[in-house]
Amino acid sequence: MTPHPMLALTDEVRAALADGTPVVALESTIISHGMPYPRNVAMAREVEGIVREGGAVPATIAVLDGIPKIGLTTDELELLGSAPDVAKVSIRDLPHVIATKAHGATTVASTMRLAALAGIRVFVTGGLGGVHQGATTTMDESADLTELGRTDVAVICAGVKSILDIGLTLERLETLGVPVVGYGTGEFPSFYSRESGFAAPMRVDTPEHLAAMMRAKWDLGLEGGIVVANPVPAADEMPRADIDGIIATALAESVERGITGKDITPFLLGRIVELSGGRSLETNIALVRNNARLGAALATAYAALTPHSR
Numbered sequence: 001m002t003p004h005p006m007l008a009l010t011d012e013v014r015a016a017l018a019d020g021t022p023v024v025a026l027e028s029t030i031i032s033h034g035m036p037y038p039r040n041v042a043m044a045r046e047v048e049g050i051v052r053e054g055g056a057v058p059a060t061i062a063v064l065d066g067i068p069k070i071g072l073t074t075d076e077l078e079l080l081g082s083a084p085d086v087a088k089v090s091i092r093d094l095p096h097v098i099a100t101k102a103h104g105a106t107t108v109a110s111t112m113r114l115a116a117l118a119g120i121r122v123f124v125t126g127g128l129g130g131v132h133q134g135a136t137t138t139m140d141e142s143a144d145l146t147e148l149g150r151t152d153v154a155v156i157c158a159g160v161k162s163i164l165d166i167g168l169t170l171e172r173l174e175t176l177g178v179p180v181v182g183y184g185t186g187e188f189p190s191f192y193s194r195e196s197g198f199a200a201p202m203r204v205d206t207p208e209h210l211a212a213m214m215r216a217k218w219d220l221g222l223e224g225g226i227v228v229a230n231p232v233p234a235a236d237e238m239p240r241a242d243i244d245g246i247i248a249t250a251l252a253e254s255v256e257r258g259i260t261g262k263d264i265t266p267f268l269l270g271r272i273v274e275l276s277g278g279r280s281l282e283t284n285i286a287l288v289r290n291n292a293r294l295g296a297a298l299a300t301a302y303a304a305l306t307p308h309s310r
Contacts, residue, residue, distance in 0.1 A: 002119075006068060007070050007114065008067050010059075010070070013071035021056070022296070023299060024056045026044075026059065028080055031044045033086075033105060033266045034266070034269060040081045041081035044077050044080075050296070054293055055296060056299045058071070061106050061115060062104065066097065066101030066102060080103070085103060086103045089110050107143070109144045109147035113151055115153055116152060121214065122298050124294075124295035125157050125288075126157065126288050127159060127191040128155065129144035130145060131168040132164055132264070140260070145176060145178075146176070148173065148178045148225040149223075150223055152223060154210065155228065156295045157291065158229070159229045161191050162191045166196050167198060173227065181204045181226065182200025182231075183204060184230075185203065192243045192283050193232070194232060210228060211298060211301035211306075230287075236287065238283050250271040
């Protein structure tokens with residue numbers, strides 16, 4: 001497909017999409033709102049390098065000066081990671097950020113949409129958003145879920161963020177018709193931990209099988225994405241017994257401070273880093289590396305199965 005004319009693609013990404021080279025989309029919120037500078041920029045460059053080592057082209061997505069960018073230069077990555085005025089941009093925020101010519105770091109939902117508009121089918125992130133704790137009262141649910149129900153992109157993640165209501169999130173994904181696949185596991189992972197107490201609805205053990213699922217789903221005309229839940233490596237995980245208490249403390253503090261909406265996730269993730277003595281940050285980086293490796297393998301398998309078609 002031809003990329004949407006409002007998008008600015010790097011020459012490398014444009015050429016890769018034109019000749020059928022595998023491309024992997026990467027989000028930018030994890031850079032500007034997920035980690036401190038300069039660790040965030042170093043991590044972003046490292047993840048792009050992992051994708052390249054896997055034989056694919058990385059396409060980090062963001063909005064800079066109101067222009068949706070598909071692939072970032074070294075200077076643009078530095079700007080994204082260090083500028084103080086980078087907004088957190090979900091689907092609803094894209095029109096405003098573009099119209100005001102501002103900088104924006106894209107969430108899972110907005111990265112998915114922009115990747116699809118560019119013709120990219122594989123996207124690597126850390127963890128998905130989902131149904132928040134207490135959502136039966138607050139109705140607080142991430143736009144990531146509705147985007148997964150409508151946008152044709154496979155999303156590789158380490159499960160949903162541990163701060164969420166995992167059971168309700170899985171129920172919501174089922175309602176939206178989104179396949180949720182455990183990669184090499186029968187248990188749905190919970191971001192920092194390989195365990196959640198919830199079964200993965202499906203299990204797949206190879207990138208080729210995942211690529212065949214993507215092809216079958218979209219060839220049937222079944223709109224929407226696929227969640228590929230890839231557990232953090234065992235050597236890097238935080239056991240549930242360790243992380244659950246930390247999350248409970250951070251959640252209680254967010255309630256005391258009246259933090260809600262899109263501000264709650266950055267607050268909770270930041271407090272979890274502090275309360276864990278930095279251990280959660282190391283786990284976060286490890287799982288993103290692991291997801292990038294799988295993302296490159298999946299993009300390669302899908303490109304081989306569907307040459308010159310995204």
